[in-house]
Amino acid sequence: MTLPLRANLRIELVLNHEAAGVYGHSERLFLTKRAGESMHHVAMKLLAYLFCWRPDLRIEESIGQHYLPDLVATNPAGRPELWIDCGRTAPNKLERVLRSNPHTTVVIMKRTPGELYRYATMMRGRGLPEHNLRWLSVPDGALDRLVEQLGVRHHAVATVTGPAPDLFLELDGTLHELRAVGA
DSSP, rough: OOOOSSSEEEEEEEEEEEETEEEEEEEEEEEEOOOOHHHHHHHHHHHHHHTOOTTEEEEOOOOSSSSSOOOEEEEETTTTTEEEEESSHHHHHHHHHHHHOOOEEEEOOSSSHHHHHHEEEEEEEEEEEEGGGGBBBBBHHHHHHEEEHHSSEEEEEEEEHHHHHHEEEEETTEEHHHEEBBO
């Protein structure tokens, strides 16, 4: 099913997340595909949400800074603890986010491992602080298979396990097995 230029995706989610110690957590997850935004970008936000889940993780919420994160978790004072950016991230944007938020873990998610490796290599050449940068992708073709299935409403069971981590995402009865790939 192809989504229109703008669409809201609604996912009835049951989440099991080993690292977070959460099993059987239920929630409604809403993702918006905006005009000009690709379904791959929406799917990356979904996967980043599942891989990096924590109870306070929010999707596309302003935190009063120049840039809007794709996903963010803040401390009680409203400062970001986790900032996730998916897809295209201008080098200057990443540098500014890191400079403005030196105690924030920043996760960059790319569509393919090759794209992630090239971007990470370029950014490492700029001398960025590696201690709070994380790199995330999924194996070639995995995102494409997920995008082919995305529509407006879904029922999903997601299980995230292991140190890699691995994500087992059952979306409307179809199982997607995805291993996180770093750079």
